[in-house]
Amino acid sequence: MSNPTKAEAYADLKKRDRIIAALLTLGRYLPFGALFGTRFERDFSSATVKPQTGEFLVPEEFHDSDETALFEELSHLFASDVTKHPKGIGKRNPDHQDAHWGHSTGLVNGTLTIDQIDNLPEQFRVGLFESNGNYKIIGRPNYLYEHPTIAVARLALKLEFPVDVPNVYAPSGTARELDLLLSEGVRQSETGDQDGQGFFFRDARQLLLANSLKTGALKAFWMLINSANGKVYTRWNEIFKASTDTLYSKEQRQKGWAGKNYFSAGPYALGGGLMKFAIKPLQTNPIADIDPKLENPATHLKEAFASWRQAGVPAEFEFQVQIARWDSIKAPADEELPPKAIMAAEFTDLVWDEEVSPFVSVGRLTLQPADWDAFGEWYGSGEDRWNPEAGFAPHALRFNAWNTLDVMRPVGQLFRARKFVHHHHRDVRLEHSFQETPNGPSKCPFG
Numbered sequence: 001m002s003n004p005t006k007a008e009a010y011a012d013l014k015k016r017d018r019i020i021a022a023l024l025t026l027g028r029y030l031p032f033g034a035l036f037g038t039r040f041e042r043d044f045s046s047a048t049v050k051p052q053t054g055e056f057l058v059p060e061e062f063h064d065s066d067e068t069a070l071f072e073e074l075s076h077l078f079a080s081d082v083t084k085h086p087k088g089i090g091k092r093n094p095d096h097q098d099a100h101w102g103h104s105t106g107l108v109n110g111t112l113t114i115d116q117i118d119n120l121p122e123q124f125r126v127g128l129f130e131s132n133g134n135y136k137i138i139g140r141p142n143y144l145y146e147h148p149t150i151a152v153a154r155l156a157l158k159l160e161f162p163v164d165v166p167n168v169y170a171p172s173g174t175a176r177e178l179d180l181l182l183s184e185g186v187r188q189s190e191t192g193d194q195d196g197q198g199f200f201f202r203d204a205r206q207l208l209l210a211n212s213l214k215t216g217a218l219k220a221f222w223m224l225i226n227s228a229n230g231k232v233y234t235r236w237n238e239i240f241k242a243s244t245d246t247l248y249s250k251e252q253r254q255k256g257w258a259g260k261n262y263f264s265a266g267p268y269a270l271g272g273g274l275m276k277f278a279i280k281p282l283q284t285n286p287i288a289d290i291d292p293k294l295e296n297p298a299t300h301l302k303e304a305f306a307s308w309r310q311a312g313v314p315a316e317f318e319f320q321v322q323i324a325r326w327d328s329i330k331a332p333a334d335e336e337l338p339p340k341a342i343m344a345a346e347f348t349d350l351v352w353d354e355e356v357s358p359f360v361s362v363g364r365l366t367l368q369p370a371d372w373d374a375f376g377e378w379y380g381s382g383e384d385r386w387n388p389e390a391g392f393a394p395h396a397l398r399f400n401a402w403n404t405l406d407v408m409r410p411v412g413q414l415f416r417a418r419k420f421v422h423h424h425h426r427d428v429r430l431e432h433s434f435q436e437t438p439n440g441p442s443k444c445p446f447g
Contacts, residue, residue, distance in 0.1 A: 023221060023224035028230070032228075033227030033228035034228075037228050038228035038232055040209040040229055041205060041228070041231075042062075042346075047062050047342055049342060056123075056326070057325065057329060057340070057344055059273070059411055060341040061346065061412065062338065062342050062346055063416075064413070067413065070205065072420075074420075074421050075421045075424040077211045078424075082425070087433075087435065089433055091435060098433055100425065101429065102156075104141070105143065106140075106141060106309065106370070107140060107370035108139040108368065108369060109136070109137060109367070109370045110136075110139070110366045111135065111366050112137050112363060112365050113365075114132050114135070116132075116360075119361060120321060126407045127407045129321070135161065135178075136446065137160075138157075140397060141154075141155055142155075151248075152196075152244075153257050153260055154181070154262075155257070156182075156397075158178070159178045159179075160177060162176065164176060165178045166406065167403045168419065169400065176446060178403065179403035181264070182265070183196055183262060183263060183265045184260045184261065184262055184263075185197050185247070185265070185278075186246050186247070186252065193246040194351040196243070196261070196265060197276065198348060199243070200349065201239070201348065202347050202348055202349045203346060207417065210236060243349060250289060253289055254287060254288075256304050256308075257305065258281060258283060259284050259286065260281060262278060266348045266411075269409050270321070275321050275324070277322070279317035279320065280318040280320060280359070280361075281315070281316075283315060308369065314368045316364060319364060320362065322352060322354070322359045323357055327356050328354075329344045329350065329353075330353060348414040348415070400419070401419075402415075402419045
């Protein structure tokens with residue numbers, strides 16, 4: 001499948017938006033919303049929480065009664081986004097990217113030094129932050145690109161850890177590695193905005209609605225003339241635009257991968273509290289201006305990464321943590337909301353006021369281009385990684401937000417959905433797009 005031209009992409013988007021706007025308007029005059037309600041909005045009416053009086057928020061998760069069925073439906077939808085492409089396309093075209101899947105641009109290794117745990121209140125010095133230390137890292141810069149509306153730089157890091165850590169891929173259920181997944185964003189202190197600090201879906205139901213609309217015009221018609229569904233869609237569309245507008249600014253586009261801020265893009269437990277983590281660049285990394293919504297930015301990022309490899313200069317970042325204080329959680333306006341302790345855990349799009357809960361430095365991340373000879377078994381050797389004849393390496397790196405200690409595990413419905421959906425989606429992608437055995441060998445790169 002070839003990508004549409006810039007003019008075609010704009011025309012398709014405008015046509016889609018006009019049709020959706022017409023359906024939403026029609027739905028407001030029809031009785032379907034009042035008659036049938038919506039399955040895409042969460043019901044928190046049964047939620048109860050314990051009173052809290054401390055400075056730091058204690059999160060409380062809320063599980064919908066039908067979450068397993070919801071996650072199974074999402075799994076099938078994500079798989080259908082893979083199987084609509086020709087079988088084996090990933091092997092034939094190394095620049096092909098299945099929907100929802102990041103396009104890798106290279107491999108990095110380096111060190112995470114945790115040396116400032118005193119900047120955290122004592123009750124949050126747990127897990128990775130229990131003590132100061134140095135950790136070997138192997139990582140993967142990549143770009144999430146879904147032409148032409150989504151283009152986000154991401155960074156997946158895998159730490160060598162001295163004790164066993166829960167691992168969703170290891171046959172034993174544990175491995176001595178810990179994963180940190182981050183996406184690009186901007187800081188309130190620098191731009192007044194906080195794009196990228198939250199995710200652009202609030203929960204799994206919004207994710208299901210948005211993906212269900214892509215399964216056919218007739219289904220989208222019946223869904224959107226229901227005003228209750230339309231209300232959820234409108235709210236999600238507002239979240240999406242608010243979460244990405246600055247990411248597509250010219251200033252942000254001209255930052256290379258090593259010049260961007262990255263965030264965990266969702267809440268994680270930290271002991272009895274709630275955190276987000278981030279990395280702040282200590283260098284600039286300008287690149288030529290591109291429009292990531294209309295060109296495949298992975299190609300440009302691959303070129304920039306190759307230039308950085310040739311220069312041989314390490315990239316350095318501050319490693320930072322933000323702890324949720326009670327007053328840093330601001331309720332979205334004009335909505336029926338659950339208690340704040342649930343909202344902070346379950347609303348993945350929620351950003352926390354940096355003036356109330358600032359990001360504090362706990363260490364430094366240093367990265368350099370990986371030695372292909374040392375890590376070739378995961379990604380091939382040298383330029384073979386980009387050779388369509390080379391195929392997949394037998395032990396391709398597997399990252400997952402849930403490959404972490406329980407005291408700093410992901411929190412909220414969307415993270416629970418990602419844990420459920422990711423494994424199935426990955427298996428379908430390997431088998432269909434790369435014609436590889438889904439349950440092939442897996443081992444820790446630090447073993």
